């Protein structure tokens with residue numbers, strides 16, 4: 022069966038790459054795209070562009086909505102898709118915990134699958150998993166994520182997910198000196214259960230993260246680099262195929278890849 026796919030954010034950095042990947046894949050049919058800044062009626066020769074998700078769903082009946090937009094619209098897209106029986110595959114980051122809970126509840130109510138993948142690249146998923154394993158033995162953790170300077174959310178979705186996974190194996194404690202004081206605000210980064218997350222934004226970067234884990238007299242560094250957005254595409258293909266078989270919320274690809 023060919024899977025009918027719609028893409029939200031088709032003209033963004035990730036959206037363009039995803040559209041090209043989906044069009045090339047003979048298991049998928051790109052039926053429509055959702056963009057907030059329209060001007061034309063079609064993307065390429067014949068893919069209709071919509072500015073209303075409800076209208077897109079009504080007219081083109083996708084099985085899956087791939088969302089690669091912005092933190093301020095992704096939650097609404099996910100809820101509309103689920104309410105209309107369309108399975109979301111979400112790469113957009115910047116969800117709040119409350120929004121994640123609401124999506125989880127909606128997925129349970131509707132009994133259709135939804136994937137939220139903070140990072141679609143296999144290397145990044147392995148970096149998160151290895152960091153989770155290592156933190157059990159080396160519980161002093163600092164996460165340094167580095168991205169291009171057009172990114173609107175900080176910390177990155179990958180850094181938050183890494184910290185959440187580490188939190189499952191690391192005994193919670195406040196790192197650093199008990200009397201530590203920031204002379205300049207933000208010097209120690211964000212604090213997640215006592216471990217710290219630092220966000221770097223610079224032109225020329227794509228998506229990079231290193232996790233520093235230390236113990237007595239030793240430091241382990243686990244690093245992943247995405248040099249190109251093609252690194253995310255196999256995860257998007259896997260997610261579109263997988264979500265057709267699922268009826269729960271999958272948050273992070275580690276549960277379906279590893």
Ligand SMILES: NC(=O)C1=CN([C@@H]2O[C@H](COP(=O)(O)OP(=O)(O)OC[C@H]3O[C@@H](n4cnc5c(N)ncnc54)[C@H](O)[C@@H]3O)[C@@H](O)[C@H]2O)C=CC1
Pocket residue numbers: 029030031032033034035036055056057058089090091092094111112113114115138139140141142253
């Ligand atoms: N999960 C993953 O592996 C990855 C996730 N991302 C995330 O994907 C998202 C997009 O990243 P980029 O492509 O770099 O951003 P971008 O800014 O290049 O693209 C976003 C696109 O969404 C469009 N857009 C904004 N609001 C919209 C709406 N309401 N409806 C439809 N389209 C809308 C914009 O016009 C823009 O073309 C970000 O949240 C980023 O963090 C990025 C790379 C990998």
Ligand SMILES: O=C(O)C1=N[C@H](C(=O)O)C[C@H](O)C1
Pocket residue numbers: 114139140141168172176177178179180227228229
């Ligand atoms: O905005 C990006 O570029 C990326 N966003 C995701 C995140 O916030 O973790 C995934 C990847 O790091 C690229």
